[in-house]
Amino acid sequence: MSSISNASKKAILVVGATSTIGSGVAKSLSKLGASTTVLVRSEEKGKSFKEEGINVAVGDLAKPETLGKAFKGIDTAFILTPPSELAPGLFSNALWAAKQAGVKHIVRISAVKAAHDAPTINSRSHALSDSELITSGIKYTIIKPHFFMQNLLMATESVKSEGKIYLPFGEGALGMIDSRDIVDFSVKTITDAGHDNKVYTITGPESINLKQVAASLSKVINKPVEYVAVALDTAIEQMKQSGVDQYTLNLLHDYFEQYSQNWGNFVTSDSGDCVSVDFFNFRKGKEGFRWKSEREEEGRRGRKKREREGGRRGRERDRRAIDINSRVAVYIE
Numbered sequence: 517m518s519s520i521s522n523a524s525k526k527a528i529l530v531v532g533a534t535s536t537i538g539s540g541v542a543k544s545l546s547k548l549g550a551s552t553t554v555l556v557r558s559e560e561k562g563k564s565f566k567e568e569g570i571n572v573a574v575g576d577l578a579k580p581e582t583l584g585k586a587f588k589g590i591d592t593a594f595i596l597t598p599p600s601e602l603a604p605g606l607f608s609n610a611l612w613a614a615k616q617a618g619v620k621h622i623v624r625i626s627a628v629k630a631a632h633d634a635p636t637i638n639s640r641s642h643a644l645s646d647s648e649l650i651t652s653g654i655k656y657t658i659i660k661p662h663f664f665m666q667n668l669l670m671a672t673e674s675v676k677s678e679g680k681i682y683l684p685f686g687e688g689a690l691g692m693i694d695s696r697d698i699v700d701f702s703v704k705t706i707t708d709a710g711h712d713n714k715v716y717t718i719t720g721p722e723s724i725n726l727k728q729v730a731a732s733l734s735k736v737i738n739k740p741v742e743y744v745a746v747a748l749d750t751a752i753e754q755m756k757q758s759g760v761d762q763y764t765l766n767l768l769h770d771y772f773e774q775y776s777q778n779w780g781n782f783v784t785s786d787s788g789d790c791v792s793v794d795f796f797n798f799r800k801g802k803e804g805f806r807w808k809s810e811r812e813e814e815g816r817r818g819r820k821k822r823e824r825e826g827g828r829r830g831r832e833r834d835r836r837a838i839d840i841n842s843r844v845a846v847y848i849e
C-alpha cells in the first residue's frame with residue numbers, strides 16, 4: 517500500500533494530468549493527503565481537479581515560459597507526455613523547468629522496451645527522454661508500461677455489434693497491463709521510499725494473444741466473440757481513412773508489426789503487488805458488483821479444480837485466469 521504519511525509530506529506536480537494515467541495519479545495522491553498540483557493547458561481542463569480539491573497550474577510544455585511557476589516549490593514531479601513527435605521536446609522543457617525549480621525527484625512514464633535501437637518509433641522517442649532524465653542529475657524513476665489493456669476498447673463497437681475483434685496483432689501475445697495498475701504503481705513510486713534511480717518495466721500478470729482475449733470475453737459476456745486478424749496494411753489504411761494523423765499511423769504500424777511478431781510476448785514481476793491484488797478491491801458500482809459475482813463464481817469453480825489438482829500451483833493459476841477474464845470483460849460490456 518502507498519503511504520499516506522510519506523505522501524502528505526511532499527508537494528507533487530502531475531504533468532499530463534488529463535490522460536487516463538495522469539488523472540488517476542493526481543486523484544490517488546490527493547486522496548492520500550498529498551499536496552497535489554496538476555499542470556493543465558487551460559483553466560477549463562483544470563475544473564474537475566479543482567472540484568476535487570486539487571491545485572491547478574495552467575501551463576503548456578510547448579511554451580517553456582509558462583512552466584516556472586508550476587514547478588516552484590515542488591518536491592516530486594510526475595511527468596507524462598503525449599505519444600507524439602513533439603514528446604522529446606516537451607519532456608525536455610518540463611525537465612529544464614524542474615531543474616531550475618530544484619525539484620528533487622521525477623517519475624516519468626516511458627514505454628515498454630524503450631531503447632535507442634528499438635524497432636518502434638515511440639520506443640525510440642521515449643529513449644531520448646529517458647536518457648535525458650538519467651543524465652540530468654535529478655533522482656528519477658522511469659516506468660516503462662506494457663501495452664495498456666484499455667487500448668482494446670477500440671474494439672468495443674465491433675464486439676457489441678458483430679461479436680468480433682478486428683485487429684492486426686496476428687497470433688502475437690502481449691503482457692498487457694491494466695492502466696489502473698500503472699496508476700497504482702506510479703503512486704507507489706512517488707509515496708514510498710526505495711524507487712530513486714530505478715527503471716521498471718511493468719506488465720500484466722500473463723502474456724495473452726487476441727484469440728485468448730476473445731475467448732475470455734466470450735466466456736464472461738456470455739456471447740460468442742471472435743478475433744479476426746486483419747492484415748496490417750488494411751488496418752493502417754482504414755485508420756488513415758478515418759482521419760488518424762501520419763505520425764500516429766507510423767507509431768501504430770510499428771507496434772502492430774512488432775507485437776504480431778511476439779515482440780511484446782513477456783511479463784515481468786516489476787509491478788509487484790500493484791497487479792491484481794489492488795485490482796480486487798478497486799471496482800466501484802456496477803462493475804464492482806459484476807466483478808464480485810464473477811469472482812465468486814470463478815472462486816467456486818477454482819476451489820473444485822483445486823480439490824482435484826491440489827497444491828499452491830493450482831491456486832495461483834486460477835487467480836491469474838480470473839484476473840484476465842474479468843478485466844477485459846468490464847471494458848467491453
Ligand SMILES: NC(=O)c1ccc[n+]([C@@H]2O[C@H](COP(=O)([O-])OP(=O)(O)OC[C@H]3O[C@@H](n4cnc5c(N)ncnc54)[C@H](OP(=O)(O)O)[C@@H]3O)[C@@H](O)[C@H]2O)c1
Pocket residue numbers: 531532533534535536537538556557561575576577578596597598599606625626627628638660661662663664667
Ligand atoms: N497506450 C499504450 O499502450 C502505452 C503503452 C506504454 C506507454 N505509453 C505511453 O503513455 C503515455 C500516455 O499515453 P496516452 O495515450 O495516455 O496519452 P494521452 O491520452 O494523449 O495524454 C497525453 C497528456 O499529455 C498532455 N499534453 C499534451 N501536450 C501537452 C502540452 N503541450 N503541454 C502540457 N500537456 C500536454 C495532454 O493534455 P491535453 O488534455 O491538454 O491534451 C494529456 O494529459 C505516452 O507517453 C505513451 O507513449 C502508452
